[in-house]
Amino acid sequence: MSYTYSVAVPLSFAKTMERTRAALTGQGFGILSESDIRATFSAKLGTEAATELGDYVILGACNPGLARRALTAEPELGALLPCNVVVRRGKDDTVTMIDAIDPETMVQLSDSPQVRAVANDAAAKLRAALSFIVAEARPAS
Template sequence: MTHEGVQDGLHPLHHRPPALPAGRGTHPAGPDREGFGILTETDIAATFAAKLGPEAAAGLGEYVILGACNPALASRALAAEPQLGALLPCNVVVRRGPDGQHTIIEAIDPQTMVRLSSSPQVREVADDADTRLRGALVSLGRADPAHPDSDPVP
């Protein structure tokens, strides 16, 4: 997949309405339905504002990184290849540029694990994670029934 200059390795999802989670700890239910929980939330724009100044934050727009984890999948992956812990939790980026016109949700492609390991167990986990993550991303894109023009990218 190629998306906005980023090569293969991301699952992108466009979400046209300018809606990010309402506040820290407020997340749509899409990831939960697929067994993912949100372990961390990092507000990159707020960090940039605090460390680099408001201009850096303004140039970035709203940008939040959610650390999502499906414990059952993580357990299977780590049992097969403990080194894969460096890829956990799965980062999900929720961002909206300074123009405020579109919210974009992206996550790492679980098949990245397969590129790092020849283990058949890792391939099984990656395939399962891929299916679940795509389902979560699509449900996030359709989470706002007031905006049926959401544009999920399969």
């Protein structure tokens, strides 16, 4: 079972980060947290570990309307929020990867129809954001 939606784009890491933020904002998500895993590896494990990993940032994305609906239905779901979106590029890679959590994984932990509806809406918005990034990365013809 896959638990993420993943796309590869032929853009630099910095450009992909910029487009990912814009695409998430366009779908009503805000970024609540940003974890630079490469910087953490560098500080805690050394530059060799950071270089081996490459660029790797986890964005904690939250759509407040969807979060409200989910938390109203099941307050415990807060443990699964925000929706994580990873932007990563290995040191020798020629593309940058974007991985977004599949909100349908929440449904597997809940029997609530309200949670299912929120997960469906969140999934549609995350897929739309990823589609936007891919479309924007295509060369102009």
